Amino acid sequence: MQTLAIETTCDETAACVLRDGRIISEAIFSQIALHRRYSGVVPELASRAHLEKINHVVRAALEGAGIKLPVGKRPPTGDTKPHGVPKKNKKIFDAVAFSRGPGLPGAILVGRVAAQTAARVFGAPLIGVNHLEGHLLACEFRKGRADARLKFPLAALIVSGGHTELWRAGGYGEYELLGRTRDDAAGEAFDKVARLLGLGYPGGPEVERLALKAGRKKPVFPRPFLDGGLDFSFSGLKTAVAYYLQDNPRPGPAAKAAVCAAFQEAVADTLAAKAALACRKSGLKYAAAGGGVSANSLLRERMAASCASEGASAVFSEKKYCADNAAMIALAAQRRLESGRRLKHRVEVDPDLKIESWGR
Numbered sequence: 001m002q003t004l005a006i007e008t009t010c011d012e013t014a015a016c017v018l019r020d021g022r023i024i025s026e027a028i029f030s031q032i033a034l035h036r037r038y039s040g041v042v043p044e045l046a047s048r049a050h051l052e053k054i055n056h057v058v059r060a061a062l063e064g065a066g067i068k069l070p071v072g073k074r075p076p077t078g079d080t081k082p083h084g085v086p087k088k089n090k091k092i093f094d095a096v097a098f099s100r101g102p103g104l105p106g107a108i109l110v111g112r113v114a115a116q117t118a119a120r121v122f123g124a125p126l127i128g129v130n131h132l133e134g135h136l137l138a139c140e141f142r143k144g145r146a147d148a149r150l151k152f153p154l155a156a157l158i159v160s161g162g163h164t165e166l167w168r169a170g171g172y173g174e175y176e177l178l179g180r181t182r183d184d185a186a187g188e189a190f191d192k193v194a195r196l197l198g199l200g201y202p203g204g205p206e207v208e209r210l211a212l213k214a215g216r217k218k219p220v221f222p223r224p225f226l227d228g229g230l231d232f233s234f235s236g237l238k239t240a241v242a243y244y245l246q247d248n249p250r251p252g253p254a255a256k257a258a259v260c261a262a263f264q265e266a267v268a269d270t271l272a273a274k275a276a277l278a279c280r281k282s283g284l285k286y287a288a289a290g291g292g293v294s295a296n297s298l299l300r301e302r303m304a305a306s307c308a309s310e311g312a313s314a315v316f317s318e319k320k321y322c323a324d325n326a327a328m329i330a331l332a333a334q335r336r337l338e339s340g341r342r343l344k345h346r347v348e349v350d351p352d353l354k355i356e357s358w359g360r
Ligand code: KG4
Pocket: 010, 159, 160, 161, 162, 163, 186, 187, 188, 190, 191, 202, 203, 204, 205, 208, 291, 292, 293, 294, 295, 296, 297, 322, 323, 324
């Protein structure tokens, strides 16, 4: 089974060819340099950059897999009728997949148009994938193959720049939302705290790097546990850091490192505790974390420990696949094709797409 996938929901333009769970070829263009000066993703710039790079990225992924973009016969001038797919183009791909949400509307639209075009060119069905589901399934990749099958049922913690959610996953395509952030996403909190400290963008890796340099003396920030339920809230924590910096202005490198370490601990503890609580409440023996923030080593350590204390084992994606990529989208499409279940005709762009189970 061979799938071409396209990912453009935020600031990475990515394409991947996946064959039977093996990554044959990937291409990615990161817009980080473009957005760095604004300390965050500027939606309009993101869409434009996707538009500029998408053809190049898709072509590079195809060429990496030894697939030449098929050139059909040129229709006679003035003839606008569709000419169908040349026979030799068919059967190359079982599907062309793209992230249909959640994400930035203009950015997703670029991926959608490119995927639809590729689907036409190759005569393959178009599949719209939930980006967050991709982050969960990315946990299956080891050394370029999706060999590390997830064990179900599990508690899924999805922690990215725009989302922080906990689901119960009963199997592939069987999802139930258990909790979500009521305000900022965990990644957003990392980015905002980094900005308060004058660090670079994206903030998560910068905060993690600096936290390693912290000494033993550091402030203590609140762990926002809310009412003991499975929802999250990170805006209060971010405000606590802002107040701390008001009271302790112009921090030097050591003071900044201490703030980073204290903030990171508060986030890691909160996420880890909620993942463990989800295991306990739903009687789950497995947990998995995906999304950019799941690259954080302290979070991995704390979550593995908290889940173990509930008798559950936690898995994570390889760090490279925590961030946005097209391989996870290709894999989600592949798992869906294998299951024989599809959300028929769900290929429209949905910037607020919620997690949903696949149709029967
Ligand atoms: O999943 P992702 O690549 O894109 C979205 O779908 O949003 O996540 C990006 C987020 C950013 O907020 C970034 O600061 C955060 O993930 N992040 C991290 C780390 N690496 C990336 N947060 C904490 N620790 C990290 N090592």
